[in-house]
Amino acid sequence: MSKKTYLQAINEAVRQEMQRDPKVIVIGEDVAGGQGGSGEVGAVGGVFGQMRGLYKEFGPERVIDTPIAESAIMGAAAGAALTGLRPIAEIMFVDFVGVCFDQIYNQIAKFRYMFGGHAKTPLVIRATVGAGLRAAAQHSQTLSPLFTMVPGLKVVMPSNAYDAKGLLIQAIRDDDPVIYLESKTLFGSQAEVPDEPYRVPFGEANIVREGADLTIVAFGAMVRRAEQAAAELAKEGLSAEIVDPRTSSPLDEDSILESVAKTGRLVVVDESPPRCSLAADIAAMVADKGFASLKAPIRQVTCPHTPAPFAPTLEDAYLPSAARIEAAARSILERAKEPA
Amino acid sequence: MSKKTYLQAINEAVRQEMQRDPKVIVIGEDVAGGQGGSGEVGAVGGVFGQMRGLYKEFGPERVIDTPIAESAIMGAAAGAALTGLRPIAEIMFVDFVGVCFDQIYNQIAKFRYMFGGHAKTPLVIRATVGAGLRAAAQHSQTLSPLFTMVPGLKVVMPSNAYDAKGLLIQAIRDDDPVIYLESKTLFGSQAEVPDEPYRVPFGEANIVREGADLTIVAFGAMVRRAEQAAAELAKEGLSAEIVDPRTSSPLDEDSILESVAKTGRLVVVDESPPRCSLAADIAAMVADKGFASLKAPIRQVTCPHTPAPFAPTLEDAYLPSAARIEAAARSILERAKEPA
Amino acid sequence: MQLSREDLKRAYERMFLIRTFEERVVKEFSAGAIPGFAHVYLGQEASGVGVCFDLTDEDYIGSTHRGHGHCIAKGVEVEGMMLEIMAKAGGLCGGKGGSMHIADLKKGMLGANAIVGGAPPIAVGAALTQKLNKTGKVAVAFTGDGASNQGTVFEALNMAMVLQAPVIFAFENNGYGEFTAQSYACGGANISDRVKGFGLPCEVVDGTDFFAVHDAMRRALEHARGGQGPYALEIRCKRFQGHFVGDPQGYRSPEELAEARTADPIPRFRHAVTEAGLLADADFDAIETAVEARVEAAAQAALAAPMPDPARDLTTDVYVRYG
Amino acid sequence: MQLSREDLKRAYERMFLIRTFEERVVKEFSAGAIPGFAHVYLGQEASGVGVCFDLTDEDYIGSTHRGHGHCIAKGVEVEGMMLEIMAKAGGLCGGKGGSMHIADLKKGMLGANAIVGGAPPIAVGAALTQKLNKTGKVAVAFTGDGASNQGTVFEALNMAMVLQAPVIFAFENNGYGEFTAQSYACGGANISDRVKGFGLPCEVVDGTDFFAVHDAMRRALEHARGGQGPYALEIRCKRFQGHFVGDPQGYRSPEELAEARTADPIPRFRHAVTEAGLLADADFDAIETAVEARVEAAAQAALAAPMPDPARDLTTDVYVRYG
Numbered sequence A, B: 001m002s003k004k005t006y007l008q009a010i011n012e013a014v015r016q017e018m019q020r021d022p023k024v025i026v027i028g029e030d031v032a033g034g035q036g037g038s039g040e041v042g043a044v045g046g047v048f049g050q051m052r053g054l055y056k057e058f059g060p061e062r063v064i065d066t067p068i069a070e071s072a073i074m075g076a077a078a079g080a081a082l083t084g085l086r087p088i089a090e091i092m093f094v095d096f097v098g099v100c101f102d103q104i105y106n107q108i109a110k111f112r113y114m115f116g117g118h119a120k121t122p123l124v125i126r127a128t129v130g131a132g133l134r135a136a137a138q139h140s141q142t143l144s145p146l147f148t149m150v151p152g153l154k155v156v157m158p159s160n161a162y163d164a165k166g167l168l169i170q171a172i173r174d175d176d177p178v179i180y181l182e183s184k185t186l187f188g189s190q191a192e193v194p195d196e197p198y199r200v201p202f203g204e205a206n207i208v209r210e211g212a213d214l215t216i217v218a219f220g221a222m223v224r225r226a227e228q229a230a231a232e233l234a235k236e237g238l239s240a241e242i243v244d245p246r247t248s249s250p251l252d253e254d255s256i257l258e259s260v261a262k263t264g265r266l267v268v269v270d271e272s273p274p275r276c277s278l279a280a281d282i283a284a285m286v287a288d289k290g291f292a293s294l295k296a297p298i299r300q301v302t303c304p305h306t307p308a309p310f311a312p313t314l315e316d317a318y319l320p321s322a323a324r325i326e327a328a329a330r331s332i333l334e335r336a337k338e339p340a
Numbered sequence C, D: 001m002q003l004s005r006e007d008l009k010r011a012y013e014r015m016f017l018i019r020t021f022e023e024r025v026v027k028e029f030s031a032g033a034i035p036g037f038a039h040v041y042l043g044q045e046a047s048g049v050g051v052c053f054d055l056t057d058e059d060y061i062g063s064t065h066r067g068h069g070h071c072i073a074k075g076v077e078v079e080g081m082m083l084e085i086m087a088k089a090g091g092l093c094g095g096k097g098g099s100m101h102i103a104d105l106k107k108g109m110l111g112a113n114a115i116v117g118g119a120p121p122i123a124v125g126a127a128l129t130q131k132l133n134k135t136g137k138v139a140v141a142f143t144g145d146g147a148s149n150q151g152t153v154f155e156a157l158n159m160a161m162v163l164q165a166p167v168i169f170a171f172e173n174n175g176y177g178e179f180t181a182q183s184y185a186c187g188g189a190n191i192s193d194r195v196k197g198f199g200l201p202c203e204v205v206d207g208t209d210f211f212a213v214h215d216a217m218r219r220a221l222e223h224a225r226g227g228q229g230p231y232a233l234e235i236r237c238k239r240f241q242g243h244f245v246g247d248p249q250g251y252r253s254p255e256e257l258a259e260a261r262t263a264d265p266i267p268r269f270r271h272a273v274t275e276a277g278l279l280a281d282a283d284f285d286a287i288e289t290a291v292e293a294r295v296e297a298a299a300q301a302a303l304a305a306p307m308p309d310p311a312r313d314l315t316t317d318v319y320v321r322y323g
């Protein structure tokens, strides 16, 4: 047990699983780095270094650098999984999914159903998500709704280093295809992370903070912003409960509904634009199954209906901030005082 | 003015716009048909015949058959639109969007914003949607949420022949990229369709049926099923109001909210699986902005969280049916009798 | 090279089984007994059978929307196929897949694919498994001439070459992609030259001659199994019917259609083998009688079988375990 | 062929402007004045300038993530570029696009593109407009060696060939795609052979020699403007720096890096032209002084300029008119 970063947790999870199971391979662009070059091979380990050191430990047969061809990467992972391997395929930035979405949503996600349950596709697609790096419209998306809407996929969004390791190990051992979304802005965040392998199960939310007046649901990088907002609200005795579902598919509906049953108020935070978002998905679920306990409108805090802007001034206003979460919370907590 | 089918309405809209504006071109696979063959060129006009006759009238320069390469088709349409043409590009079945999604969501939809408002991308992407043809998992999707979530796109879902023509003409004249979703099961449906060109504006819902007890929101092919359900409910004096938003982006929130303000109850019907669906999107919008008028939980009637099955017995159960819409309505109308 | 009498019988049995099966599919489709779409393999039998003839159940194939022939060539049982194509619960995919998604992984058949260009990248992955596990097995990617223009196919060719994966790309050039001729849709002189640009060896083969396809495939297998990386075949064959059952084919002249039907791989095989005195007409007749009886029985059984039950089957098989 | 003294000056001015601009970008990026990522064009100046030299504002180019040089070569003003790259409201894209999306449609610059392989299909579309409107203009698709493996690029090559669109594909082979060598990632002997498989003529050109690139481009323009369809160039050049500013480049040996820098197109041009007695050192010095002053002024102005205001600018420019 020791403090590790989110980045180290990811790297450790993959390394330990590769040591445990020879069927686990890593495939993607520059997951090793340096192939064909005049210098060192394997020094890079992915543009953010998540796979660092794996090439040297496991070699070119299991840490496979590819041409820039995401459809072929995803297809190769699909075919390898169908035939007995457990590939971990990387999409460097989730934004690139547009060039390989067919392999993910029409192939990988659907094999099992189309083939009447006779196929198994155990693979993990890792991708980095989120804005904040001033990387503009094509390198700053989160796209969690894009994957959550697809039957056959499981979607994981770790919000801290502990979950990052445990959820990734679960993803690798899972017999279904899993989309594992790494928040770029969390790579440096630290937590106590056990040295030994462990799993964090899917579909089990983490109650990050207990509270009585209001429920805030947030994923990935948005969890810390929710915590900051909750801390502000606490200063005035307003107590917010924070639910981090950890996985958007499967979704731990019960934990969310239990929390809303207690608080009667809900704010959902999502790092995506508003339409057909995860925020809408969860708000709608509660407006159906949790309606009886609702005391106020369900607020969604999302990005605006625009692409991600480049300029820091714009990008800072683009992402849901602690201040916007707090304001959304206040706007429905006020209601507490109104006559019903 | 005369009765025309949805298919004829689409064909007439494109023909009249091509006659009016030489900048309008059609591009896609077999939109003419027969290129390079030993027989007739232009007899096909698309697999469902939506473009029939256009090749003969406008020739190969404006009715362009392409190789099977959707990314190149969408990219070509994008580049042509950026440089002054008004392309109408076809995705034969919307399911194929997975091989060209990047050009749609990262390029076409984002040019204007990324380029600071200095670009205009006036194009229409036509695609057929919906289940019911026993075409199984890769030829039966609707995917309206996939497009609705993308800032920069407009999304159109005509539910009848009259709207099909008017919305398509608006789409072609619109200066923004438009996704025009043709319901396969509606191609044969008839309505009075004026012979002259006319527009149906975007973001203006059609109140298909007035009612007092409940609001049903439905798009495209689901509208008729909502009407059937409403007719059943009417037999017992339960009056349902049906709102067909016509376009999911922009969405006529006001008409939906006004209706719910009157009825206090809402069922949203969507031809997609449930997660991050249009049903969830609209339910969540009302759970926020229309909360005060809600008397009951908001029900969503969608496909299950599975791919589309092939077997007719399964597919019939897969799609939202009038019976399921009716049942969802009853489940919240009962509440009317409960004590608050 | 010389095949044994048993092999010759097996080759003819496979081709004739495809022919008989597909003709029955056309009949049942027209009679309304087959839901959805049906793309038949009539005329291309020698291609599928020649390519799959020396493959084992541990070798894999990725197929297309026109996959019935590939299934049969790979040894998939027609009984389960007919049930599936008729959307019956007892079908290979429980009636959930149908003609465009028919699959049999136990037989190394990775599925028909209704996305043009969908299978080649998947075949590369199946080949990577063989390479990593050193099985000496291969993966075959069946791809049409129309599909040969899809970006995913070029990516797969390049990826296979770069990773030296034991993939054999079987480009079945039947002259048309839907209603458009290959001569219009494929830039460059022909498919094989495009393929060679990626560094793969690529042979152009007469797809109406079983022996030509089989010989080329033997060279391909030697290459791929020998660890020399991917190999490709451009197999020229004829599409006897329309793109789908019911296609009026106005884009093909009556002459071209008639001419296409003269290049029939099945009588050609029978003629060549009888001429060479390797099998007698009686041998062929016996095979044909048996095949016809088998397809008849498969069709009757499928017609009588029940469709899946929504209450039990609609939402199963999406995940191994959800949550 | 022989260029006029004015043309020679313009060529040098463009190349030196790219060099000076990019060196300033490196400096300002390292100083924290440029947000996000920066991929610079240092070492490839002769390629962009040679390709764009004879293009007008009505000809179009599609670019890549490494687009500054393409912009300048196409005549985009460095003042607006520097403002954009520094995320300022007065930038070419109002600070919304930045380095990876910098565009100037008035100059026929269809945008840098942060999706590898994103631009070639778009260039085909721009070329279709020229063909339909019979303008005699062309579209150029700048594409890297790494991008040459992306399916969208092959689709664009094939589509351009099939539709006989006046597109010129400029493959800039600088030896690396990110941290991976072209020799590893591209199946086949080289990029040009793959391209030829699609039926396009493709020349291999020394991208460190402005004159070689310019001559090849003249042939390409004659071909495309003459209605003979697409044309391609494989331009071999060197990437002086890392993939992005700050890349340690452990994957390149010090020897290779040193050797790369010796192939510098700028002194090479100056040397050749002075040797030939076409321009004097004084001419070059004058150009350099002017360019340095211009870049300095552009940088100072950009540093001092304001960023966009969220209240006013965040949600504008998504639609021409919504609803």
Ligand SMILES: Cc1ncc(C[n+]2csc(CCOP(=O)(O)OP(=O)(O)O)c2C)c(N)n1
Pocket: B029, B068, B070, B092, B096, B099, C039, C064, C065, C066, C114, C115, C116, C117, C143, C144, C145, C146, C147, C148, C174, C176, C177, C178, C239, C243
């Ligand atoms: C991505 C995609 N685009 C288009 C289609 C529609 N489509 C189905 S089959 C086909 C033609 C394929 O032609 P070819 O590859 O030559 O195969 P063949 O039908 O001749 O066997 C097309 C365009 C599809 N299924 N998927």
Ligand SMILES: Cc1ncc(C[n+]2csc(CCOP(=O)(O)OP(=O)(O)O)c2C)c(N)n1
Pocket: A029, A068, A070, A092, A096, A099, D039, D064, D065, D066, D114, D115, D116, D117, D143, D144, D145, D146, D147, D148, D174, D176, D177, D178, D239, D243
């Ligand atoms: C679809 C996609 N995949 C991967 C990336 C990440 N990426 C950005 S640049 C690059 C390398 C491109 O290499 P090349 O085409 O040779 O251009 P160069 O950087 O050498 O100019 C990669 C892999 C991307 N931006 N888009």
Ligand SMILES: [Mg+2]
Pocket: C144, C145, C146, C172, C173, C174, C175, C176, C177, C178
């Ligand atoms: Mg074909």
Ligand SMILES: [Mg+2]
Pocket: D144, D145, D146, D172, D173, D174, D175, D176, D177, D178
């Ligand atoms: Mg490069």
